[in-house]
Amino acid sequence: MTDLTNLTLAAARDGLAKGDYTSVELTEAHIAAMASQRDLNAFITETPEKAIEMARASDAKRAKGDVGKMEGLPIAVKDLFCTEGVQTTAASHILEGFIPQYESTVTANLFGNGAVMLGKSNLDEFAMGSANVTSYFGNVINPWKAADGKNLVPGGSSGGSAAAVAGRMALAATGTDTGGSIRQPAAFCGIVGLKPTYGRCSRWGVVAFASSLDQAGPMTRSVRDAAIMLGAMAGHDPKDSTSAPMAVPDFEAALTGDIRGMKIGIPKEYRVDGMPDEIARLWDDGVAMLRDAGASVVDISLPHTKYALPTYYIVAPAEASSNLARYDGVRFGLREVAEGDSLDDLYMKTRAAGFGKEVQRRIMIGTYVLSAGYYDAYYNKALKVRRRIYEDFANAFGTVDAVLTPTAPSAAFAIGENQDDPVKMYLNDVFTVPASLAGLPGMSLPTGLSASGLPLGLQLIGKPFDEETVLRVGGVLESAAGFTAKPAGLEG
Amino acid sequence: MTYIIEGATGPWEIVVGLEVHCQVISKSKLFSGASTTFGNDANSNVSLVDAAMPGMLPVINAECVRQAVKTGLGLKAKINLESVFSRKNYFYADLPQGYQISQFDKPIVGEGTIILDMPDGSTKAVGIERLHLEQDAGKSMHDQDPKYSHIDLNRSGVALMEIVSKPDIRTPEEAGAYLTKLRAIVRYLGTCDGNMNEGSMRCDANVSVRRPGAEFGTRCEIKNVNSIRFVMQAIEIEAKRQVELIEGGGEVVQQTRLYDPRAGETRAMRSKEMAHDYRYFPDPDLLPLVFDQAFVSEIEKTLPELPDEKKARFMRENGLSAYDAGVLVADQEKSEYYEVVAKGRDGKLAANWVITNLFGALNKAGVDVAESPVSAENLGKLLDLILNDTISGRIAKDVFEIMIETGDDPDKIVAEKGLTQITDTGAIETAIDEVIAANPDKVQEIRDGKDRMLGWFVGQVMKSTGGKANPGMVNQMLRDKILG
Numbered sequence: 001m002t003d004l005t006n007l008t009l010a011a012a013r014d015g016l017a018k019g020d021y022t023s024v025e026l027t028e029a030h031i032a033a034m035a036s037q038r039d040l041n042a043f044i045t046e047t048p049e050k051a052i053e054m055a056r057a058s059d060a061k062r063a064k065g066d067v068g069k070m071e072g073l074p075i076a077v078k079d080l081f082c083t084e085g086v087q088t089t090a091a092s093h094i095l096e097g098f099i100p101q102y103e104s105t106v107t108a109n110l111f112g113n114g115a116v117m118l119g120k121s122n123l124d125e126f127a128m129g130s131a132n133v134t135s136y137f138g139n140v141i142n143p144w145k146a147a148d149g150k151n152l153v154p155g156g157s158s159g160g161s162a163a164a165v166a167g168r169m170a171l172a173a174t175g176t177d178t179g180g181s182i183r184q185p186a187a188f189c190g191i192v193g194l195k196p197t198y199g200r201c202s203r204w205g206v207v208a209f210a211s212s213l214d215q216a217g218p219m220t221r222s223v224r225d226a227a228i229m230l231g232a233m234a235g236h237d238p239k240d241s242t243s244a245p246m247a248v249p250d251f252e253a254a255l256t257g258d259i260r261g262m263k264i265g266i267p268k269e270y271r272v273d274g275m276p277d278e279i280a281r282l283w284d285d286g287v288a289m290l291r292d293a294g295a296s297v298v299d300i301s302l303p304h305t306k307y308a309l310p311t312y313y314i315v316a317p318a319e320a321s322s323n324l325a326r327y328d329g330v331r332f333g334l335r336e337v338a339e340g341d342s343l344d345d346l347y348m349k350t351r352a353a354g355f356g357k358e359v360q361r362r363i364m365i366g367t368y369v370l371s372a373g374y375y376d377a378y379y380n381k382a383l384k385v386r387r388r389i390y391e392d393f394a395n396a397f398g399t400v401d402a403v404l405t406p407t408a409p410s411a412a413f414a415i416g417e418n419q420d421d422p423v424k425m426y427l428n429d430v431f432t433v434p435a436s437l438a439g440l441p442g443m444s445l446p447t448g449l450s451a452s453g454l455p456l457g458l459q460l461i462g463k464p465f466d467e468e469t470v471l472r473v474g475g476v477l478e479s480a481a482g483f484t485a486k487p488a489g490l491e492g
Numbered sequence: 493m494t495y496i497i498e499g500a501t502g503p504w505e506i507v508v509g510l511e512v513h514c515q516v517i518s519k520s521k522l523f524s525g526a527s528t529t530f531g532n533d534a535n536s537n538v539s540l541v542d543a544a545m546p547g548m549l550p551v552i553n554a555e556c557v558r559q560a561v562k563t564g565l566g567l568k569a570k571i572n573l574e575s576v577f578s579r580k581n582y583f584y585a586d587l588p589q590g591y592q593i594s595q596f597d598k599p600i601v602g603e604g605t606i607i608l609d610m611p612d613g614s615t616k617a618v619g620i621e622r623l624h625l626e627q628d629a630g631k632s633m634h635d636q637d638p639k640y641s642h643i644d645l646n647r648s649g650v651a652l653m654e655i656v657s658k659p660d661i662r663t664p665e666e667a668g669a670y671l672t673k674l675r676a677i678v679r680y681l682g683t684c685d686g687n688m689n690e691g692s693m694r695c696d697a698n699v700s701v702r703r704p705g706a707e708f709g710t711r712c713e714i715k716n717v718n719s720i721r722f723v724m725q726a727i728e729i730e731a732k733r734q735v736e737l738i739e740g741g742g743e744v745v746q747q748t749r750l751y752d753p754r755a756g757e758t759r760a761m762r763s764k765e766m767a768h769d770y771r772y773f774p775d776p777d778l779l780p781l782v783f784d785q786a787f788v789s790e791i792e793k794t795l796p797e798l799p800d801e802k803k804a805r806f807m808r809e810n811g812l813s814a815y816d817a818g819v820l821v822a823d824q825e826k827s828e829y830y831e832v833v834a835k836g837r838d839g840k841l842a843a844n845w846v847i848t849n850l851f852g853a854l855n856k857a858g859v860d861v862a863e864s865p866v867s868a869e870n871l872g873k874l875l876d877l878i879l880n881d882t883i884s885g886r887i888a889k890d891v892f893e894i895m896i897e898t899g900d901d902p903d904k905i906v907a908e909k910g911l912t913q914i915t916d917t918g919a920i921e922t923a924i925d926e927v928i929a930a931n932p933d934k935v936q937e938i939r940d941g942k943d944r945m946l947g948w949f950v951g952q953v954m955k956s957t958g959g960k961a962n963p964g965m966v967n968q969m970l971r972d973k974i975l976g
Contacts, residue, residue: 081547082545082546082547090546095546098546100545100546101540102540102545104547203547203549204547204548204549205547206547207546207547208546208547208777210776211775211776212776238551239549239551240549240551241549241550241551241552241777241778241779242776242777242778242779318773319773319776321581321771322579322581322590322591322771322773324590325581325583325589325590326544326546326588326589326590328583328585328590330585330588330643331543331544331545331588332545339639343584343585343641344583347583367771370581370771370772370773371769371771372769375771375773379773
């Protein structure tokens with residue numbers, strides 16, 4: 001680790017502006033950090049040559065006075081975003097070797113704003129998982145270690161992005177969040193992760209998991225950084241029919257540090273049975289910090305919260321079962337077929353070999369809940385409950401400006417834990433899934449450490465398209481919490 | 493009209509509903525910007541969306557929506573201001589997404605009506621159940637390579653309108669009339685070219701039989717029949733099969749069947765048990781399709797005169813019979829041709845000439861009215877020549893023969909061949925005198941009261957003048973000379 005890899009995006013931006021260093025220098029430092037921490041397996045594909053080339057171009061651009069919002073800043077890109085000319089796998093064997101001829105809208109926006117890509121970060125296969133253990137390219141290791149030195153999961157599905165940012169391999173990273181895939185790994189790795197409102201960032205060119213839930217967002221080391229990066233990613237895209245035709249506000253300007261008079265809701269349903277004391281304490285501490293900053297904290301009820309997880313595990317697999325039908329061995333990616341095989345043989349062999357167990361499980365769940373005779377009992381019912389969950393929030397937002405909850409029910413756990421029990425694994429998302437179903441912006445930020453010295457995160461949930469309030473409150477909470485801990489070996 | 497199959501155990505009635513897929517006329521596909529041009533090199537009209545590359549998303553083509561609404565208005569149907577696109581999931585090599593984006597429980601167009609024009613001049617109303625928009629699949633080619641099937645995605649994603657009738661059809665002829673009328677309507681509207689042999693209009697027929705007036709029987713669906721004639725044959729053959737099956741103690745099983753015109757039979761494709769579970773659900777990549785009444789009204793303003801209205805006008809203004817008017821409006825080009833011929837002339841005479849002489853000649857030559865060697869303007873001129881007594885109806889037929897051969901202007905033909913009718917009394921008188929002089933015995937017969945013989949004299953005079961003498965004048969003058 002060098003000083004150059006320990007900067008926030010905002011600080012690096014200022015350093016570049018002052019000419020303290022060049023984008024090439026900044027990028028080289030991160031390439032070195034990426035290379036020295038390969039054991040964490042945060043990247044599926046490193047693109048150092050492309051990074052240097054982009055950094056050079058950025059320095060030249062800057063010399064001409066053309067400076068984008070992310071000019072010269074090296075970042076990691078979750079390997080779910082299609083990147084032109086660079087292998088895009090979704091961490092699946094079925095897409096191994098797939099090189100898109102197109103650039104996703106979000107990465108195109110970032111690169112258009114001057115960002116430099118260091119590589120494609122690891123994730124759970126097709127973003128399905130909460131521990132980054134389902135990747136065909138191997139699990140990601142959290143830069144934070146357990147007290148006994150055991151390797152921990154980084155959370156998922158954006159585990160590679162979270163590890164890269166926490167491990168100082170990238171100044172920031174893109175993530176995607178379907179049920180918590182930005183926020184939960186951010187919490188596990190002690191960084192900031194913001195899932196914007198559904199429709200804020202284009203889904204065009206992002207490998208689809210569950211179309212009605214998938215949303216791209218920034219993973220950074222500060223709230224300000226999240227604001228900067230979101231501003232460079234977001235925007236209406238006519239190529240995505242679900243992208244909101246709304247102007248992108250100046251998110252950084254929302255960081256006024258003043259939340260006096262704001263109302264923060266504390267949903268009683270999130271205080272689940274068996275919640276660990278340290279999580280409850282973290283939450284209480286957060287409440288106190290916001291109160292001290294002049295906000296009023298009110299108890300609210302989101303009565304349908306307990307149905308969120310089962311609803312999510314109907315809606316998301318249903319959409320996934322259909323979205324993943326295109327991986328059939330006919331046009332791109334893996335193709336498993338022998339002489340004399342039928343078309344059905346091709347499908348079965350390719351998909352059996354190409355998809356991992358968790359992906360297969362979700363395809364089967366999704367196929368089941370959509371099938372004749374079960375559609376009304378599962379999928380249709382889930383859509384109705386989803387509506388109720390949205391209404392819960394809408395009611396709450398009639399009185400409060402934002403909602404504060406824990407991000408995850410625990411700190412990062414050891415690799416191998418929870419793996420034999422999918423339901424236990426799914427419970428990781430219990431606090432993040434409701435905002436996903438409601439399409440609301442949610443941000444996790446680190447506000448404390450567990451008894452064993454691991455980062456814990458709190459989640460702020462905002463009104464639709466009100467990321468500004470989430471960021472404003474988050475900025476205040478961040479200052480008050482003063483979270484400065486770093487993974488062992490990176491303190492400095 | 494009733495159509496009854498007399499079985500061994502009594503009479504049976506057939507019940508038919510048709511599902512017609514019409515390829516929408518639009519420059520680009522339903523959800524992508526790729527071209528819809530027919531006949532390009534394989535896989536040359538394919539966008540990233542059509543090939544279902546990872547992360548690609550559909551965006552609705554507003555032109556296809558307008559075409560569907562226009563068609564709905566043409567079918568006098570309810571236009572749904574809010575409709576929903578759903579995914580129909582199944583695996584096939586020419587279906588890149590692994591699902592077809594279609595409309596399931598909320599189609600863009602609801603119930604409407606088609607009026608059938610039957611050959612006897614009667615009409616019958618058949619209900620339209622719905623019209624929805626959906627994507628076409630690509631094309632599988634199994635004859636390109638000994639080991640592999642090839643896929644052409646040019647058609648993948650092209651917009652189709654699926655138009656579903658109510659089970660109101662009771663005879664094969666009605667099915668034929670339904671398809672003819674539907675084709676005429678979409679062609680008038682310019683929303684589908686209606687070419688069944690090119691596959692831009694495809695028909696599935698749901699057929700069942702029942703005792704007259706009883707509950708509906710179990711139906712079989714005959715898939716993808718590609719001509720109106722074959723649809724009529726397939727219905728007839730399938731209905732007979734069902735009657736024989738039931739009367740033989742069997743039971744009709746709901747299944748999908750194929751019509752083999754060469755063998756003259758329908759064959760089972762797959763049974764209900766083997767049927768796909770399409771797992772329809774609303775496509776989360778697309779918002780519900782919503783437009784307002786003003787959008788519909790704008791489209792309504794662009795509607796052309798449709799066959800039913802045109803037929804009524806031809807009957808009302810030109811005095812045509814229902815049958816003649818029906819024949820003329822069945823095809824927009826035919827009706828337009830007729831209108832040029834009839835303009836400012838006797839509408840009935842024009843209809844006779846267009847239907848009997850022109851269509852007869854075109855049928856014999858096997859060409860469409862669009863390729864007619866005789867232009868509507870020239871046929872109109874020919875009628876003028878008859879109406880102003882320049883030529884007789886008899887000569888006109890000869891001139892018409894020449895026009896079919898050469899495409900020439902009738903004025904030119906008449907002038908060049910010297911076919912102008914002789915109305916000069918002197919010339920006619922000379923010819924009459926010659927015939928009278930040569931046939932004194934026959935003259936006497938007439939004078940003795942055999943009036944009928946007068947016709948023979950007229951024929952002789954016409955013959956000697958090469959048919960050019962005005963028959964009315966010949967008749968009158970002969971009468972005057974012999975009997976006067």
